[in-house]
Amino acid sequence: MLDITSILMTVAPELWLALAGLIGVLLGAIFGERFNSLSFKFGALALFAAAALAALHFGGGEAFGGLVRTNTFVNFAKVITFVLAGVALIISEGFLKRHETIRYEYALLIIFASLGMGIILSAADLMTLYMGIETLSLSSYVLAAFHRDSARSSEAGLKYFVLGALASGMLLYGASLVYGFTGTTSFAGIAEAGVTTGALFGMVLMIVGLAFKISAAPMHVWTPDVYEGAPTPVVAFFASAPKMASTVVFANVLFTVFGSAIDQWQIIVSIIAGLSMIIGSVGALVQTNIKRLLGYSSIANVGYALVAVAAGQEFGAAALLTFSTIYAVTSLGLFAAVLAMRRRGGMVEGISELGGLARNKPVLAVTLSVLIFSIAGLPPFGGFFGKFEVLRAGLEAGLVPLAILVVISSVISLGYYLKLIKIMWFDEPTERFERVDISVMGTVVLCSVVAGVVFMVFISELGTGGWATFAAAGLLR
Amino acid sequence: MGGFPILSVMTFLPLAGALLVMLVRAATAGSSKGESTAQSKKAVLLAAVIISAATFVASVAAFFAFDRSATGYQLVEQYAWYGPISYKLGVDGLSLSLVMLTTFLTPICLLASWNSIDKRVTEYVIAFLVLETFMIGVFVALDLVLFYIFFEAGLIPMFLIVGIWGGKDRVYAAFKFFLYTLIGSLLMLIAMVYMILAAGSADFEVLEKFAFAPEIQTWLWLAFIASFAVKLPMWPVHTWLPDAHVQAPTAGSVILAGVLLKMGGYGMLRFSLPMFPDASAMFQPFMFALAVIAIVYTSLVAWRQTDMKKLIAYSSVAHMGFVTLGIFAFNEIGVQGAIFQMLSHGLISGALFLIVGVVYDRMHTREIAAYGGLVSRMPIYASFFMLFTMANVGLPGTSGFVGEILTMVGGFQAATWAAAGAALGVIFSAVYMLTLYRRTVFGEITNPELNDIKDMNLVEWICIAPLAALTILFGIAPNLIFNLTDSSTTRILSLMAGGQ
Numbered sequence: 001m002l003d004i005t006s007i008l009m010t011v012a013p014e015l016w017l018a019l020a021g022l023i024g025v026l027l028g029a030i031f032g033e034r035f036n037s038l039s040f041k042f043g044a045l046a047l048f049a050a051a052a053l054a055a056l057h058f059g060g061g062e063a064f065g066g067l068v069r070t071n072t073f074v075n076f077a078k079v080i081t082f083v084l085a086g087v088a089l090i091i092s093e094g095f096l097k098r099h100e101t102i103r104y105e106y107a108l109l110i111i112f113a114s115l116g117m118g119i120i121l122s123a124a125d126l127m128t129l130y131m132g133i134e135t136l137s138l139s140s141y142v143l144a145a146f147h148r149d150s151a152r153s154s155e156a157g158l159k160y161f162v163l164g165a166l167a168s169g170m171l172l173y174g175a176s177l178v179y180g181f182t183g184t185t186s187f188a189g190i191a192e193a194g195v196t197t198g199a200l201f202g203m204v205l206m207i208v209g210l211a212f213k214i215s216a217a218p219m220h221v222w223t224p225d226v227y228e229g230a231p232t233p234v235v236a237f238f239a240s241a242p243k244m245a246s247t248v249v250f251a252n253v254l255f256t257v258f259g260s261a262i263d264q265w266q267i268i269v270s271i272i273a274g275l276s277m278i279i280g281s282v283g284a285l286v287q288t289n290i291k292r293l294l295g296y297s298s299i300a301n302v303g304y305a306l307v308a309v310a311a312g313q314e315f316g317a318a319a320l321l322t323f324s325t326i327y328a329v330t331s332l333g334l335f336a337a338v339l340a341m342r343r344r345g346g347m348v349e350g351i352s353e354l355g356g357l358a359r360n361k362p363v364l365a366v367t368l369s370v371l372i373f374s375i376a377g378l379p380p381f382g383g384f385f386g387k388f389e390v391l392r393a394g395l396e397a398g399l400v401p402l403a404i405l406v407v408i409s410s411v412i413s414l415g416y417y418l419k420l421i422k423i424m425w426f427d428e429p430t431e432r433f434e435r436v437d438i439s440v441m442g443t444v445v446l447c448s449v450v451a452g453v454v455f456m457v458f459i460s461e462l463g464t465g466g467w468a469t470f471a472a473a474g475l476l477r
Numbered sequence: 478m479g480g481f482p483i484l485s486v487m488t489f490l491p492l493a494g495a496l497l498v499m500l501v502r503a504a505t506a507g508s509s510k511g512e513s514t515a516q517s518k519k520a521v522l523l524a525a526v527i528i529s530a531a532t533f534v535a536s537v538a539a540f541f542a543f544d545r546s547a548t549g550y551q552l553v554e555q556y557a558w559y560g561p562i563s564y565k566l567g568v569d570g571l572s573l574s575l576v577m578l579t580t581f582l583t584p585i586c587l588l589a590s591w592n593s594i595d596k597r598v599t600e601y602v603i604a605f606l607v608l609e610t611f612m613i614g615v616f617v618a619l620d621l622v623l624f625y626i627f628f629e630a631g632l633i634p635m636f637l638i639v640g641i642w643g644g645k646d647r648v649y650a651a652f653k654f655f656l657y658t659l660i661g662s663l664l665m666l667i668a669m670v671y672m673i674l675a676a677g678s679a680d681f682e683v684l685e686k687f688a689f690a691p692e693i694q695t696w697l698w699l700a701f702i703a704s705f706a707v708k709l710p711m712w713p714v715h716t717w718l719p720d721a722h723v724q725a726p727t728a729g730s731v732i733l734a735g736v737l738l739k740m741g742g743y744g745m746l747r748f749s750l751p752m753f754p755d756a757s758a759m760f761q762p763f764m765f766a767l768a769v770i771a772i773v774y775t776s777l778v779a780w781r782q783t784d785m786k787k788l789i790a791y792s793s794v795a796h797m798g799f800v801t802l803g804i805f806a807f808n809e810i811g812v813q814g815a816i817f818q819m820l821s822h823g824l825i826s827g828a829l830f831l832i833v834g835v836v837y838d839r840m841h842t843r844e845i846a847a848y849g850g851l852v853s854r855m856p857i858y859a860s861f862f863m864l865f866t867m868a869n870v871g872l873p874g875t876s877g878f879v880g881e882i883l884t885m886v887g888g889f890q891a892a893t894w895a896a897a898g899a900a901l902g903v904i905f906s907a908v909y910m911l912t913l914y915r916r917t918v919f920g921e922i923t924n925p926e927l928n929d930i931k932d933m934n935l936v937e938w939i940c941i942a943p944l945a946a947l948t949i950l951f952g953i954a955p956n957l958i959f960n961l962t963d964s965s966t967t968r969i970l971s972l973m974a975g976g977q
């Protein structure tokens with residue numbers, strides 16, 4: 001058992017990120033402001049390296065006496081998460097520079113948040129899970145309030161913190177109940193002990209706590225405010241990497257810890273999923289701020305992902321990975337496009353500002369349209385395959401009403417997605433946007449190509465579909 | 478299997494052309510600024526016409542490679558894709574005839590835009606070519622998911638065509654078109670996923686032989702009809718059509734009436750009958766009732782229209798009622814008639830929208846009241862208009878007659894009352910079409926602006942004359958089409974009988 005190489009390889013991505021973060025702190029202390037710009041490259045490289053480390057040990061393993069266990073399911077999420085976090089970091093630099101808030105702490109916070117994501121994905125024990133969640137959350141609160149001179153940003157950070165602390169409390173309380181009734185904090189131990197009535201209470205509280213982290217209704221209220229108030233690149237990060245990680249963790253906890261209680265949590269998750277879809281898509285209809293709109297849209301999309309979770313491990317695991325990957329990539333691209341909305345007076349966020357984009361910036365308009373159609377789930381773009389997989393999982397598990405709700409919510413959400421398309425293509429042009437950073441534009445194009453075309457071609461046995469199936473099979477081990 | 482992938486080439490040729498146009502445009506965007514762009518616009522349009530003409534040639538090649546005497550799907554191409562989904566293309570007589578209608582109408586549509594589209598021509602051409610790929614794809618796909626992708630993806634370019642190049646209320650019309658169609662298709666998607674799970678395959682040939690339990694069939698049938706009824710469109714979900722038609726540019730209306738509506742009929746023949754035979758039989762009276770209501774009611778509505786395009790749009794709904802009637806007669810003559818009616822209506826309604834487009838380009842109004850006495854200024858135009866009016870009414874010798882009479886005979890064999898109701902619709906169609914013709918073409922010229930209106934120009938001749946020729950040709954020699962669709966009709970009906 002004491003195979004030190006195996007243990008090190010299992011925790012290598014997190015060890016590396018912790019190390020990189022500390023080195024970053026040191027470099028910051030030594031070089032001060034001269035490190036500001038460099039820290040972004042440093043952080044992105046560290047994150048890509050972490051993704052590579054996770055990919056190297058894709059099969060996973062166990063470490064620290066069962067506190068940490070990885071398998072293909074979580075490693076799949078890890079690789080995607082770290083890459084997205086790295087890209088989110090790269091596109092932040094220009095924005096922060098223009099707002100004169102560029103500081104190396106930003107990159108370090110993203111690294112630490114990613115460390116938290118790595119830990120929760122690897123967690124095989126309630127303690128590890130909680131530690132990871134707090135690492136992620138505390139970094140996120142600070143990131144949301146990163147523009148500390150802006151009232152909106154500070155408000156977003158404070159709101160996020162107060163509500164997040166409440167959710168963490170519930171999660172911790174639930175975890176303690178589960179521990180109390182099963183006598184162990186290890187995932188495997190709890191699963192073995194079986195879910196008694198007392199532990200069920202704990203489970204419900206844990207679901208509530210985790211639902212807050214993934215912004216599922218009815219624990220979603222913070223999302224639009226934080227998305228609107230926090231600096232745009234921070235939101236681009238929130239909406240992609242942590243979203244993917246926490247959704248997968250949500251599923252991981254339910255599948256591996258409470259797998260035997262599926263009859264009990266299936267109904268809870270179904271209700272959360274249904275509420276999220278409807279609240280998200282109806283809420284977005286009336287928004288005029290694009291970040292708020294995308295915030296509501298993310299609530300709806302979490303609802304779709306939860307349909308795959310509700311379908312259970314057997315049917316839903318692969319579908320969840322496929323859906324979340326496509327969603328996270330598309331989401332990052334969308335927020336990168338929001339970053340491109342810049343005029344002389346600074347950033348603009350009203351959806352009407354996109355007027356006539358097709359004529360002013362045709363490349364941005366085409367790629368943004370692909371992203372919007374993809375997130376709306378229209379074929380032939382990637383989002384369709386995500387939604388198709390979710391529907392397949394839902395129907396396979398016999399959740400017919402939920403599948404119908406997915407359809408209804410998709411139609412409602414088309415109302416605002418089409419509105420964006422209409423503004424870009426049908427309306428008269430408004431003033432041109434300023435030149436877009438090459439990294440931002442590159443990300444928009446890259447994400448739209450990935451979401452629009454690559455998924456269509458490669459969602460085969462060899463591509464994501466096959467990988468997701470393979471990765472999901474890792475849960476069984 | 479094996480051999481030259483003619484269907485893939487035909488399907489993706491327009492898409493490749495669209496990409497080419499996009500790249501060429503992007504490469505020359507910098508240099509052509511400032512100079513007169515009228516010429517480059519014509520060049521783009523011409524390139525698109527050539528690409529779509531090449532697609533037509535490809536479809537003709539497919540026609541010659543197709544063995545009309547054999548049953549089943551031919552020219553099949555199949556590659557494993559993802560799980561139970563495969564990339565599978567193939568045609569039978571039914572789909573090949575609709576593919577040829579598509580490839581025939583698209584170059585005409587692009588050519589018809591020669592004078593009427595003058596803004597954002599590159600985008601227009603790209604949207605049209607992409608749309609063509611999706612339309613052909615719908616007819617050649619032999620896999621549920623692939624079919625759905627093409628079926629639904631076609632909404633995007635059509636949405637843009639109506640929304641960007643449409644009339645005054647184009648945004649409303651485009652949204653209505655999109656959302657109506659989407660609700661129906663998403664219900665169909667759920668049914669499709671269910672079918673894939675139940676049968677373990679998305680392959681049409683497997684699903685046709687798979688016997689779904691009768692009570693399940695009912696639900697699946699309803700979900701599929703939800704989509705096809707909107708697309709066809711059937712009363713009472715037809716209301717998006719007049720709006721979309723009125724607001725769409727001429728070429729958009731032609732393609733909408735000519736091809737997109739046919740997807741509904743195609744879907745009924747491809748899915749509802751062979752895959753859910755019990756449910757189809759159960760719902761026969763229901764479908765007949767809807768068909769008769771569509772024929773009678775929308776004919777009356779058409780009569781009261783003051784807008785020429787709206788009148789023809791309502792007339793389309795009525796004519797699609799005949800298609801429903803023929804399909805759900807479940808007999809050889811009715812189904813043959815329905816297919817024929819679809820093709821014939823594609824030609825005639827397409828031509829009628831072009832006819833309206835001709836005067837709209839000159840006068841910029843579609844109000845019937847603004848016209849009158851056109852015969853004295855535009856004699857050739859009046860003759861063509863007369864031909865298509867008569868074809869739409871169903872005059873013997875035109876293709877319109879064959880489709881209507883066959884569907885009615887088929888309907889008569891299945892349910893006398895339905896055929897009787899449909900016959901009433903034929904009378905009404907004469908009423909509204911002749912009224913339209915009289916008020917626009919005959920009489921005194923009341924509108925002084927009409928005094929110096931010009932007759933059809935060369936481009937309009939090229940667009941309309943082939944449609945006129947085919948309308949008469951198929952009216953005199955309908956066997957040209959029946960020979961092609963015979964074996965697939967027999968096959969659909971035998972699959973249906975096998976299931977019951």
